[in-house]
Amino acid sequence: MFRVTRLATAAFVLALLSAPALAANTGSPAGSWQSTDGSARVRVTMCGDGTQLCAKLIGLSGEARTSENLGLLNTYVVSGATQADSGEWRGTIHFNGQTAEAHITMVSASTITVAGCQLGMCKTFEFRRIGSAAPRLADVSARIPASAVALAKD
Numbered sequence: 001m002f003r004v005t006r007l008a009t010a011a012f013v014l015a016l017l018s019a020p021a022l023a024a025n026t027g028s029p030a031g032s033w034q035s036t037d038g039s040a041r042v043r044v045t046m047c048g049d050g051t052q053l054c055a056k057l058i059g060l061s062g063e064a065r066t067s068e069n070l071g072l073l074n075t076y077v078v079s080g081a082t083q084a085d086s087g088e089w090r091g092t093i094h095f096n097g098q099t100a101e102a103h104i105t106m107v108s109a110s111t112i113t114v115a116g117c118q119l120g121m122c123k124t125f126e127f128r129r130i131g132s133a134a135p136r137l138a139d140v141s142a143r144i145p146a147s148a149v150a151l152a153k154d
Helices: 003-024 137-142 146-153
Strands: 031-035 040-045 053-058 075-086 088-095 100-109 111-118 121-130
Touching: 031 053, 040 121, 053 088, 053 137, 075 100
Parallel strands: none
Antiparallel strands: 031 040, 031 121, 040 053, 053 075, 075 088, 088 100, 100 111, 111 121
């Protein structure tokens, strides 16, 4: 049992240490993103001196369509978050009638996480890139060798 716990701890520490290195090569977070539960869409832009991050709430669905959140539609829910490290920003987020200090991390070219805490209660949300940066079926089929396509047609 002790060995499994130590292995799990080592894996967790390694993941924490490698996350900034992975984020460094993920490109820009600018673009459109949707929460994994589909309840919120945001448009992320680089703002301020070009290293700060801003996010405008552009869509809501399901339980996220509260009166507080509807009032935030087309407004910045994150503005001027400062870059803490490569692929990481810190700032303030406004959502569900609450304001919290947030940590935004670009995990990969297609995933960002937003973690916020208020009064000791913390929550993390994952967002997936949508729109023009998402791979399209035509792009995928263009990478399939012609020989494989011919075989598939037979």
